[in-house]
């Protein structure tokens with residue numbers, strides 16, 4: 001039973017709106033394995049055009065999208081460079097190693113979330129039979145809710161180009177990054193060979209991600225998607241939600257960011273809560289150990305859903321969190337600290 005009234009656990013908890021459900025119900029469909037589904041084709045073409053890339057492929061999840069990208073960039077025994085806490089390395093069940101026979105070369109993050117350029121350079125292996133072949137560098141942006149600056153992405157792009165490596169972006173929340181940085185999605189993704197974008201997070205679709213990129217890589221991804229069991233049939237029903245999201249739910253991401261800032265300010269009023277000011281829609285809160293346990297319990301009792309316990313909390317705003325939900329959550333916080 002769901003006793004959560006205000007669900008801040010993740011932007012993946014969103015439910016399709018009435019308008020999105022109507023678009024799904026009315027979608028024209030065909031068999032996408034035969035490339036016969038006009039709605040899937042439309043979503044793929046639209047995403048490719050938006051990012052200024054050759055092609056795109058619609059997939060069930062962001063995890064599969066990243067895996068397809070790595071498998072398309074790398075051969076068996078190759079290696080990819082990624083951040084130690086990058087989702088595609090640390091949160092995808094080791095899929096690249098298990099299913100792709102691809103080895104990770106993780107790099108420590110600096111305090112600002114970036115990888116040091118010198119560390120990236122130093123991790124690229126020389127062409128020597130002792131080493132795995134370094135094939136691709138993967139960045140993630142937003143990273144932990146932070147919008148990493150364009151200058152950083154461009155600096156890593158320069159390394160990838162100079163060392164003749166592929167360049168992949170895990171842009172699960174790329175549209176959030178664009179809203180925060182005030183840039184457009186085409187400029188934001190211009191330097192990358194492949195880009196993975198989630199439709200099922202802030203964009204509010206129930207299912208789906210899109211891998212966008214260079215033709216030869218998307219062609220390989222199409223074969224790998226089939227191999228991994230990710231090819232779907234009348235998936236236009238799902239892709240219609242993605243198209244609806246692109247029409248209706250991109251510009252409004254700024255509202256999520258505004259609400260996250262207001263929530264963060266309300267939380268930061270209490271010194272026991274160490275609040276990281278959010279760039280986008282994700283707030284991290286470190287609570288003093290002596291209150292953390294009671295605070296978590298009080299939020300749960302008040303129907304405020306947050307992720308993480310005992311001091312390390314994550315609050316995420318999204319399309320189903322309106323101004324009233326922020327007020328409701330802050331009222332529960334005030335009640336906890338001030339007993340009213």
Ligand SMILES: *Cc1c(COP(=O)(O)O)cnc(C)c1O
Nearest residue numbers: 061062063064087088140170172
């Ligand atoms: C959510 C997420 C993914 C994976 O998406 P799923 O659809 O949950 O598999 C990949 N990368 C990042 C940064 C994410 O936040």
